[in-house]
Amino acid sequence: MTTAYTIYLVEDEENLSGVLKPYMEKEGWEVTVFDNGTEALEAKEDPPHLWVLDIMLPGTDGYQILKEIRSSKKGEVPVIFISARDQDLDRVLGLEMGSDDYLAKPFLPQELIIRAKKLLSRIYGESQTETRRTEVNNYYIDPEARTVTDAENNDTHIELTTKEMDLILLLTEEVGKALSREDIIEHVWGENYFGSERAVDDVVRRVRKKMPRIHLETLYGYGYRVLPS
Known part of the structure; x- marks a missing residue:
């Protein structure tokens, strides 16, 4: 069975988060949605197994959140950036700042699931994402x-x-x-x-x-x- 990973989804587009959350929950993951950067930062001291982080957010943007995550005591938590802005620029900046992966909007929810599974497996070990085949x-x-x-x-x-x-x-x-x-x-x-x-x-x-x-x-x-x- 898949490990019950905790995921923090930081996304201010309610329609998108409303689609992505059920997809991730079908994997047995525990998903918490934040619609702004300020609330997300308040939760960084109780980190998840994975952040899924939009770049463009009201208040504190994704870059600042990533910077705060990486400077915290538990700053090695993997991060997937998502953005609808300049894809190449955001990808390069995100990777330079320490994101682990990047998805350009629009994307299929299943693509996020696949990338998240691969990342969780790489970070936490194959045995924790082993599925029944x-x-x-x-x-x-x-x-x-x-x-x-x-x-x-x-x-x-x-x-x-x-x-x-x-x-x-x-x-x-x-x-x-x-x-x-x-x-x-x-x-x-x-x-x-x-x-x-x-x-x-x-x-x-x-x-x-x-x-x-x-x-x-x-x-x-x-x-x-x-x-x-």
Whole structure:
């Protein structure tokens, strides 16, 4: 399981912080949002595992906050800068002042998650960010990152749609367990889905095409199961 890291997100754009906070909390992280630099500085003596710090802030800007963080007793906490200003200038200044990474707005929330995971892993050790992975027929399935890689093809990342990923995660939670089409519909599409059960067959067909070594068995008149290697 992922360690319950504490994250301080310093961002005055409420819409952006409202999107980023749930994404980070899905990783099991404890996220505190500050919408101005003054309040963020008041918390620096009780530091998080990671700061995600906007540069342009009301009151005290991100550069000053970074300077204060680095001069404090616990100043080695990693920092990711985010900014919508001159990307090259902010990146260079931020790195010179001691930031560990930089993201230019606009960016995808998942990009922040990936960079944060890599940074936390590097700073605090691989063992603390170790996630539970399932291996089936040399496919490695990571339920937290929602990724599938092919170990027989140089760890190539297999692109799956949301429904394809939901299906493979469900069927590999307990390899060998049979699931009815009704069970799959409920877990993947939701209990309010009113479409045809043939949608399950279509997603299964696409998964088989993308993951040809997966032993995804059809149980005629019932449903599907993934068989062990």
